[in-house]
Amino acid sequence: MEIKSKKLVTLDEYIIQSQNKFPGATGELSQLLRDIGLAAKIISREVNKAGITNILGVHGSTNVHGESVKRLDIFADQQLISALDRSLITCMVISEENDGIVRLNSEGGKYIVYLDPLDGSSNIDVNVSVGSIFSIYMRQPRYDQNLVEEDSLQPGSRQVAAGYVLYGSSTILAYTTGLGVSCFTLDPSIGEFVLSNSGFKIPEKGTIYSINEGSYNSWSQGLKKYIKYCQEDDPETGRPYTARYIGSMVADIHRTLVKGGIFIYPSSSRYPNGKLRLMYECNPLSFIMEQAGGTAIDGKNRIMDIRPEAIHQRVPIYIGSPENVKMARSFLEKYEEETVG
Numbered sequence: 001m002e003i004k005s006k007k008l009v010t011l012d013e014y015i016i017q018s019q020n021k022f023p024g025a026t027g028e029l030s031q032l033l034r035d036i037g038l039a040a041k042i043i044s045r046e047v048n049k050a051g052i053t054n055i056l057g058v059h060g061s062t063n064v065h066g067e068s069v070k071r072l073d074i075f076a077d078q079q080l081i082s083a084l085d086r087s088l089i090t091c092m093v094i095s096e097e098n099d100g101i102v103r104l105n106s107e108g109g110k111y112i113v114y115l116d117p118l119d120g121s122s123n124i125d126v127n128v129s130v131g132s133i134f135s136i137y138m139r140q141p142r143y144d145q146n147l148v149e150e151d152s153l154q155p156g157s158r159q160v161a162a163g164y165v166l167y168g169s170s171t172i173l174a175y176t177t178g179l180g181v182s183c184f185t186l187d188p189s190i191g192e193f194v195l196s197n198s199g200f201k202i203p204e205k206g207t208i209y210s211i212n213e214g215s216y217n218s219w220s221q222g223l224k225k226y227i228k229y230c231q232e233d234d235p236e237t238g239r240p241y242t243a244r245y246i247g248s249m250v251a252d253i254h255r256t257l258v259k260g261g262i263f264i265y266p267s268s269s270r271y272p273n274g275k276l277r278l279m280y281e282c283n284p285l286s287f288i289m290e291q292a293g294g295t296a297i298d299g300k301n302r303i304m305d306i307r308p309e310a311i312h313q314r315v316p317i318y319i320g321s322p323e324n325v326k327m328a329r330s331f332l333e334k335y336e337e338e339t340v341g
């Protein structure tokens with residue numbers, strides 16, 4: 001009996017095939033995505049053997065957010081930036097690990113890339129999944145002038161591509177160019193990302209909520225009521241929902257994409273504007289989420305419509321299955337009116 005093996009499609013092949021759908025495409029965006037794929041393989045190798053190399057632990061420096069930087073943060077940052085610099089199509093990078101914009105060798109490059117090189121770095125030393133996040137914009141005209149930070153402040157709706165890498169039980173890379181979400185799994189035996197899911201769709205509604213309940217006391221009334229609603233007993237609506245919180249946004253978002261439900265990082269007394277960064281955490285994961293049929297808001301407005309004011313600005317985020325986000329928003333609005341009224 002002949003065993004038919006599934007034709008493997010590698011990331012590089014898939015990117016080329018997708019590019020051919022765009023007559024006139026220059027191939028530069030494809031090259032950029034391949035560069036990120038290569039850096040992700042190198043970072044994955046280091047993450048997987050972190051326990052036996054001296055890459056765990058702190059680097060000793062503090063980043064622009066006042067967070068103590070991990071050695072793997074720096075390694076991932078360097079790998080991604082040097083990969084992008086090699087192909088001379090990216091003019092600047094903005095990364096969580098760098099205070100200001102990083103100008104690359106190709107001043108004439110037409111792409112601007114935002115990076116969270118290692119998301120969830122507080123989980124590295126305890127061997128819990130971490131990730132990398134990227135967001136790609138076209139440089140706005142002004143090729144003739146020196147690059148300035150303002151060139152990179154574009155709303156998320158202008159992203160030309162975005163994605164994440166999840167370094168978990170397996171290493172996964174998921175990305176979108178606005179034509180749905182494609183997901184690849186790294187096969188270490190051949191050193192290739194192989195297509196594992198194209199046309200990723202989030203369930204319309206889920207029964208998982210994900211939030212750090214440690215900041216409960218500083219939540220808004222509306223949010224407290226919504227979480228209570230999730231915990232109430234009502235089998236007909238699948239409640240009580242299950243609570244899941246990994247503490248690495250990429251891992252919590254990937255689970256939400258697969259299983260449905262909602263991930264929330266609200267504003268709180270500790271983080272009056274939320275903790276997560278608009279340009280290299282919330283915008284790219286919102287683009288992915290919307291392309292998979294989900295929703296992402298800051299409690300009121302669409303994340304990707306927010307006009308950025310600063311490269312490291314923070315925003316609150318409510319992201320996930322459309323029905324869950326809609327329900328959360330209705331509680332926020334209802335109790336906000338009551339508070340204001």
Ligand code: FBP
Nearest residue numbers: 118119120121122212247248249250
């Ligand atoms: P970085 O590790 O990139 O700074 O990311 C921030 C982050 O770790 C997210 O991945 C995660 O969702 C959140 O912070 C966890 O925050 P907290 O520990 O306050 O719940």
